[in-house]
Amino acid sequence: MRLFKCQHCHQVLYFENGACERCGRHLGYLPDIGTLSALEPDGPSWIALADPRARYRFCANWEQHACNWMVPAAGDEAFCIACRHNRTIPDLSDPDNHRRWQKIEQAKRRLFYSLIKLSLPIPTAASGDPEPLMFDFLSDPAAGAPKVMTGHDNGLITLSLKEADDAAREATRDAMGEPYRTLLGHFRHEVGHYYWDRLVRDGGELDSFRALFGDERADYGTALQSYYDQGAPAGWQQGFVSAYATAHPWEDWAETWAHYLHIVDTLEIAGAFGIGVSPGITDDPALETEIRFDPHRVRDVQTLIDAWLPLTYAVNCLNRSMGQPDLYPFVIGPRVVEKMGYIHDLIHRSRPGQSKRA
Structure with missing residues (x-):
């Protein structure tokens, strides 16, 4: 940003x-x-x-x-260009609905800022595209009816309005043992599923995807149930950006995609503020960075990672000084960097004027 x-x-x-x-x-x-x-x-x-x-x-x-x-x-x-993707919005005569929808739209505009900057396709229903990007923002129905589930289905992203209630979202985050849960995080994760369809499935990249993330043909419902029953396997941090990423290759992609967008957007605003990191107690280059590049345009994902890690060390310490949890409570290991590099390359090859993989 x-x-x-x-x-x-x-x-x-x-x-x-x-x-x-x-x-x-x-x-x-x-x-x-x-x-x-x-x-x-x-x-x-x-x-x-x-x-x-x-x-x-x-x-x-x-x-x-x-x-x-x-x-x-x-x-x-x-x-x-952002609001025309809305298919359903809540009843705005309800003040709570209106307030929560305003927060949702604020997060969605940040998502679209990134999608536009990365030159990703964002077709609307009016475009004639067979799989446009659309949104339903829904409140839970009356008691006894099925609850609204946040998710993605063939270009339609559904977001439960209760996710815009800070107390409810925090209670869900705590109950599920998640280190991070935000509206913007939901948008970035769910849109990752959409771009899996566009860049991997429709881009002829299924074999390369399976070689790195695993075979997405594994039964999705069974895989999710196994994750919720048993949790992530021991040592998952070595290959996955989050515990949930272990549930299924589609979720691994979507979680990694979301973190890639987190990194690009945060590095841009850090660079805009002229933030640099250089601890005076060490000359270790792994703890130093100056962000003098546009993270949307770099060719090598390692440039992003080399700037991101020192920045997160610093901001996590700042948060702890205020009694707050870490801003970025995740570990990025070499396997995760490889996955982010795959996503980075697909995004940049999909940009207009860029060559495709032979």
């Missing part, structure tokens, strides 16, 4: 800001040029100071205080 600056008063801005705290101007995110812009009203549309030749409108969800992204005023799209 980048830092942004108000084009009118030069105040530092953050991705979710809807107004500049210094000059008070409305702000809108322009996904076509990837920047947050101060705005000036121009009749029914807006002039973006970052691109004053064009005219923009806010996404229709701006009126629900749920989106700060914009669309070209000359077009006929009511929703922005």
Whole structure:
């Protein structure tokens, strides 16, 4: 994630800001040029100071205080490039539903920021693509009916609204023994299943995937039940980024994919702040980093890992100093780096203008 600056008063801005705290101007995110812009009203549309030749409108969800992204005023799209993927949203007449949906949309926009920066395909239902990327955000039905399960099915990602309730989500995290559970983490994990379909299944990469992650043809339901009954095998940290990744090759891919997006996004914001790590008590290069590269564009995944590990050592210590749990409570072993490298290479080969594997 980048830092942004108000084009009118030069105040530092953050991705979710809807107004500049210094000059008070409305702000809108322009996904076509990837920047947050101060705005000036121009009749029914807006002039973006970052691109004053064009005219923009806010996404229709701006009126629900749920989106700060914009669309070209000359077009006929009511929703922005992120919101037009919504198939179902909750009943917004319920204030709790509305509040939780706003939090979900905030996390989803961060997901789409990454997908756009990585040039990944994001087809909508209107595109005619046989497997568009769509979202259902659902509240649990009345007592006695089946609960909403967060998951992915042929391009449709379902997210339970209760995941936006911090207390409920934390209770679930604790009950399941998970070190980490967030809305953004859900989005990154579930979209990983979608891109398995696009990049592996449809990309002719099944053999290479199976050689590294295992055979996904193993019965999924049986594998999950075995994981929930028995847990992860001993020594799983040597080859998997999380315990849940051991459940099935599809989950290994999705967990590794999510962590790859965690790393890329966090390294970008660390670089934007000019964060470097160089402990004065040692000259060990494994504990040092300066993030002077765009993590979306690097060719070798090892560049990401070499910056990520020292950064996590530092921020984990900062969190402990505040009595908080580690920011990144995971171990990345050589086998996990290999898996991340596989994902990294697939993403970069899929970008427009990049050559495919022979």
